[in-house]
Amino acid sequence: MSRLNRADRPYDIVLFGATGFVGTLTAQYLATHAPEDLRWAIAGRDEGRLEALRERLPGGAGIGVLRADVAEPATLRALAEHARVVASTVGPYIRYGEELVAACADTGTDYLDLTGEPEFVDLMYVRHEARARETGARLLHACGFDSVPHDLGAYFTVQQLPKGVPLTVDGYVSVDATFSGGTLASALNQFARARQMAAAARDRGRHEPRLVTRRASAPTGAPRFAKEVGAWALPLPTIDPQIVRRSAKALGRYGPDFRYRHYAAVRRLPVALGGIAAVGAIAAAAQLPPARSWLSDRLKPGDGPSEQKRAKSWFSVRFVGEGGGRRVFTEVSGGDPGYDETAKMFAEAALSLAFDDLPPTAGQVTTAVAMGDALTERLRRAGITFRVAAAF
Numbered sequence: 001m002s003r004l005n006r007a008d009r010p011y012d013i014v015l016f017g018a019t020g021f022v023g024t025l026t027a028q029y030l031a032t033h034a035p036e037d038l039r040w041a042i043a044g045r046d047e048g049r050l051e052a053l054r055e056r057l058p059g060g061a062g063i064g065v066l067r068a069d070v071a072e073p074a075t076l077r078a079l080a081e082h083a084r085v086v087a088s089t090v091g092p093y094i095r096y097g098e099e100l101v102a103a104c105a106d107t108g109t110d111y112l113d114l115t116g117e118p119e120f121v122d123l124m125y126v127r128h129e130a131r132a133r134e135t136g137a138r139l140l141h142a143c144g145f146d147s148v149p150h151d152l153g154a155y156f157t158v159q160q161l162p163k164g165v166p167l168t169v170d171g172y173v174s175v176d177a178t179f180s181g182g183t184l185a186s187a188l189n190q191f192a193r194a195r196q197m198a199a200a201a202r203d204r205g206r207h208e209p210r211l212v213t214r215r216a217s218a219p220t221g222a223p224r225f226a227k228e229v230g231a232w233a234l235p236l237p238t239i240d241p242q243i244v245r246r247s248a249k250a251l252g253r254y255g256p257d258f259r260y261r262h263y264a265a266v267r268r269l270p271v272a273l274g275g276i277a278a279v280g281a282i283a284a285a286a287q288l289p290p291a292r293s294w295l296s297d298r299l300k301p302g303d304g305p306s307e308q309k310r311a312k313s314w315f316s317v318r319f320v321g322e323g324g325g326r327r328v329f330t331e332v333s334g335g336d337p338g339y340d341e342t343a344k345m346f347a348e349a350a351l352s353l354a355f356d357d358l359p360p361t362a363g364q365v366t367t368a369v370a371m372g373d374a375l376t377e378r379l380r381r382a383g384i385t386f387r388v389a390a391a392f
Contacts (some may be wrong), residue, residue, distance in 0.1 A: 004084045004108065011041045011064060011082055012354045016100065017089035018042035019049040021304040022114065022144075025343035026089065031057040033382070034351060043079055044090075045069040070096045077103045085110040087143075087350045093120045094193070101128055101139060108135035110353045114346060116146035116239045119193060122200040125364045126207050133363040138370055142243050143349045144342035148367055149317045149384075150240040150262065151247055152376050153332040155368040156386050158254050162324030166257035169321045170221070171244075172229045172265035173236060177313035177337050214256050216248035221261040228320050228329070233263035247368035255323065265318070310336040318389070328391040334384040341384065348378040 006012065015030065017023040019042075027042055034040065041064030042050050050067075054060040066082065068075040070090060080086055080103040090096050093115040104111035105128040115121065121141045132139050142148075154169050161167055190197060218241035226233040241262040248254035305313075313336035321328045334341045349367060352358070356374040367375055380386055 004110075006039075006084070009082060009084045009109075011039050011084070013038065013040040013085045013087060013350050014043050014064075014066060014079055014083040015040065015087050015089070015350075016043045016068060016079065019044050019046065019053055020089050022339060022343055022346075023089040024053060025339055026087070026347050027053060027057060029343050029347040030350075031059055031063070033347070035355070038351075038354075040064065041066050041082070043068045045071075070099060073099045073103070076100045077107070080104045080107045080109045083109055085112070085350050085353045087111075087346060088113045089346075091115060091117075093117055093141075094123075098124065098127070102131075105129075105132040105135065105137050105139060108137050110138045110140075112140040112143045112346070112349055112353065114144040114146070114342065115141050117190060118239050118242060119190070119197040119200045121239065121242075121364075122197075122204040125204050126200075129207075129363045136362045138353065138361055139364045140349065140353075140367060140370060141364070142239055143346050143367060145315070145337040145345070146238060147240040147243040148345040148349070148375075148379075149315070149332040149334075149337075151243045151366055151368045152372065152379070153317050153319050153330065153386070154244045154260055155247060155251075155372050156332070156376060157319040157321040157328060157330045158258075160328045160330065160388055160391065161255075161321050161326055163253065163255070165255055165324035167255045167321065167323035168259045168261075169244075169319055170226075170228075170233075170261045170263065171240070172226065172231065172233060172263050172318045172320075174231075174265045174316045174318075175314075175337055177310075177315065211249055214249075214252070214258075216245050216254060216258045218242060218245040218260045218262070221263060226263070226265070229265055229318050231265035231267050233265060236262050236264050238262065243366050244368075247366045250365070250369045251372075304339050310340050313337065313340075315341065326391065329389040331387050331389050332385065344382050344384070345379065348382055349375055352378055 015027055018027045043066040044050050047067050050065045054063050054065060066079055068079040076099050086104055086109055088100055093113060094117050097120055101111060101124050150171055157169050220235045223234050241260055244260045248258040315337035316333040319330045352371045352375045358371055358374060361370050376386055
């Protein structure tokens with residue numbers, strides 16, 4: 001159980017943004033899989049839609065409804081005061097997220113979200129980390145496909161390697177799925193705000209404590225053919241390697257000198273070249289407001305594919321870890337990453353914060369640091385695979 005006594009707040013978990021596409025999937029998962037004694041509520045700005053969602057959920061009569069609006073900070077403060085854990089799906093977070101983070105940090109409420117926006121995460125560290133440490137709040141970002149499989153996968157891989165020696169881990173991501181509207185919106189924002197993102201990263205660097213006796217890095221690798229996985233490896237410009245590096249900085253188990261690299265794994269060279277060209281084209285288009293608006297309209301936040309399409313989707317992240325004369329191949333895999341598995345990861349992370357016996361942490365922390373073993377076991381029981389494929 002978290003450091004807040006259950007009697008202190010009426011709800012263990014409040015899900016904010018519950019009527020959005022991923023929010024609804026998360027609410028359905030909680031209603032179906034949560035323990036019977038979970039006290040939880042759904043929250044958002046439209047009470048009518050919230051009530052309609054509650055009626056559709058199993059056991060809906062026991063689920064609370066809270067009105068909260070990002071344009072009304074007092075409602076976010078009230079939401080935070082009613083919960084031990086707040087889970088937010090309301091993005092893009094750089095536009096809509098800070099007031100809720102601030103309210104949770106100030107009230108000692110654990111907070112988690114689905115952001116993949118490095119600028120937002122860095123700004124929240126600079127502005128709210130100190131207050132969260134004072135109140136005991138745990139602030140966790142990137143608790144969906146960004147970046148749970150990569151963060152916990154690297155953590156799982158490190159545990160298969162010797163202690164106290166330099167370690168390297170490379171992650172290779174394969175996906176067959178439709179990206180979410182929220183993911184597209186976040187990516188376009190990042191491409192359009194490259195200077196602001198770099199400035200936020202520099203500012204965070206000035207505030208973060210530096211490692212003295214250890215090193216942890218996540219350099220951008222070069223495109224190459226990776227014989228170890230039999231695919232072309234293309235560096236992925238996502239938040240995931242930053243999250244892995246922060247876990248490595250916080251946990252001594254990653255060794256005295258840790259390095260992580262993050263790639264997309266593509267079997268065929270023409271597809272790899274097309275992927276590079278597509279990313280470049282999107283990045284260029286994001287600099288032009290009309291083009292950015294056109295791209296945003298193709299897949300809006302809250303939109304998503306059908307259940308049939310999601311049922312055919314899958315992801316696999318293969319890791320190659322080395323250190324101390326040992327080499328290990330591991331894998332984290334599951335179903336539809338952008339929606340079904342993200343909702344599962346998000347809900348299980350919230351339940352872990354609310355109920356599991358976790359190490360004492362506070363401030364902005366990663367899933368590996370706050371919940372590593374407990375969340376890994378939860379996800380395994382929920383059907384996500386963590387396995388050692390080979391070791392030498």
